[in-house]
Amino acid sequence: MSIRLDNISKTFGKFQALSPMSLNIDEGEMIGLLGPSGSGKTTLLRIIAGLEGADSGNIKFGERDVTNIHVRDRHVGFVFQNYALFRHMTVADNVAFGLEVMDSKHRPDKAEIQRRVRHLLEMVQLEHLANRFPAQLSGGQKQRIALARALATKPDVLLLDEPFGALDAKVRKELRRWLRGLHDELGFTSVFVTHDQEEALELSDRVVVMSNGRIEQVDEPAALYAQPNSRFVFDFLGNVNVFEGQFEQGRWYNDQAWVQAPNKEQALGSGQLYVRSHELALRSEPTQQAALPLKVIAVNPIGAEVRVELAPYEWQSEQIWEADLSHGDYHRHPVKRGDIVYAEPQAGYFFRDGVDQAPESLQWTPVQQGLHA
Numbered sequence: 001m002s003i004r005l006d007n008i009s010k011t012f013g014k015f016q017a018l019s020p021m022s023l024n025i026d027e028g029e030m031i032g033l034l035g036p037s038g039s040g041k042t043t044l045l046r047i048i049a050g051l052e053g054a055d056s057g058n059i060k061f062g063e064r065d066v067t068n069i070h071v072r073d074r075h076v077g078f079v080f081q082n083y084a085l086f087r088h089m090t091v092a093d094n095v096a097f098g099l100e101v102m103d104s105k106h107r108p109d110k111a112e113i114q115r116r117v118r119h120l121l122e123m124v125q126l127e128h129l130a131n132r133f134p135a136q137l138s139g140g141q142k143q144r145i146a147l148a149r150a151l152a153t154k155p156d157v158l159l160l161d162e163p164f165g166a167l168d169a170k171v172r173k174e175l176r177r178w179l180r181g182l183h184d185e186l187g188f189t190s191v192f193v194t195h196d197q198e199e200a201l202e203l204s205d206r207v208v209v210m211s212n213g214r215i216e217q218v219d220e221p222a223a224l225y226a227q228p229n230s231r232f233v234f235d236f237l238g239n240v241n242v243f244e245g246q247f248e249q250g251r252w253y254n255d256q257a258w259v260q261a262p263n264k265e266q267a268l269g270s271g272q273l274y275v276r277s278h279e280l281a282l283r284s285e286p287t288q289q290a291a292l293p294l295k296v297i298a299v300n301p302i303g304a305e306v307r308v309e310l311a312p313y314e315w316q317s318e319q320i321w322e323a324d325l326s327h328g329d330y331h332r333h334p335v336k337r338g339d340i341v342y343a344e345p346q347a348g349y350f351f352r353d354g355v356d357q358a359p360e361s362l363q364w365t366p367v368q369q370g371l372h373a
């Protein structure tokens with residue numbers, strides 16, 4: 001079922017929780033609403049569900065205008081962070097609940113309910129726990145049951161509010177994969193809320209980044225990561241270094257440090273250069289394109305890349321810098337704590353002073369030069 005939000009807004013008293021926004025979600029898509037606390041994610045989800053009314057705009061599910069349709073009749077399934085299972089009911093009864101309370105016209109008969117519950121429990125791989133009570137389950141198991149319960153009525157749309165927020169990192173990862181598999185297999189449309197960048201990028205077909213009740217950017221994960229279009233999205237996704245410089249004669253200066261602008265034709269000025277941690281090479285000497293001295297303060301080799309943490313040396317930056325090196329590069333030219341190295345941006349994004357959106361994309365011609373730190 002596709003979802004179309006047109007000009008939706010919401011205030012609580014005088015507080016504008018959502019500024020007018022529009023969003024189209026395709027049938028079968030999985031959408032992640034990503035943003036910091038208070039950005040309006042849950043409010044938007046609740047409006048889609050019909051748990052909250054919007055002040056303006058309208059909502060369509062497929063061709064059906066559901067703006068004024070009660071939550072009960074929207075045919076959505078929900079999963080919340082805190083499981084919300086009924087404590088006094090067994091797992092099987094919890095899963096059956098949505099079917100049992102259907103009006104008699106639509107309610108399947110007892111045998112059919114039992115069959116469906118069995119099937120759902122098989123699907124979430126917990127059929128052996130059918131007679132347990134929620135208190136006898138782990139967090140991950142509870143959340144699978146909550147999902148089975150939400151899917152029991154075969155909703156067209158599944159809405160999930162921080163579904164894995166209360167689980168530890170490993171279980172979270174497993175459940176994420178499993179949810180994605182289920183989504184693809186059953187073909188419903190899903191919208192989930194998270195404030196975890198990794199979760200949003202890993203799970204979603206498209207990510208909706210929100211801040212202060214506004215949509216900042218909507219994109220596929222790879223495009224979002226490669227081309228954040230605002231300072232907010234850069235900062236929120238992380239893994240970015242910011243060089244603040246005064247522009248003079250084709251270079252940005254910051255005390256002793258400088259970076260050469262890649263293209264003389266580009267009309268640039270003073271501002272901030274954003275360089276992602278994997279788009280930064282480390283050299284033993286300044287090059288023609290940059291002199292950014294940094295002192296190595298930590299080296300973390302765990303993971304797909306080696307992460308090097310760096311403190312600006314004889315120039316000012318508000319943050320610690322990070323460079324991600326391939327293990328191959330690192331082993332060819334190892335660095336250790338206390339070394340002074342020179343960072344060389346390979347690609348970057350430039351925000352002029354006072355400009356928050358649509359940065360200029362910069363690309364430096366690769367210079368053949370190894371690191372001899």
Ligand SMILES: Nc1ncnc2c1ncn2[C@@H]1O[C@H](COP(=O)(O)OP(=O)(O)OP(=O)(O)O)[C@@H](O)[C@H]1O
Binds near residue numbers: 017044
């Ligand atoms: N019923 C309400 N009455 C008054 N203010 C509310 C109400 N619900 C939400 N808000 C406010 O609206 C803003 C958005 O809240 P919302 O829960 O949508 O944010 P969120 O992005 O989901 O945050 P979190 O990640 O912390 O859950 C917040 O500032 C919140 O305090």
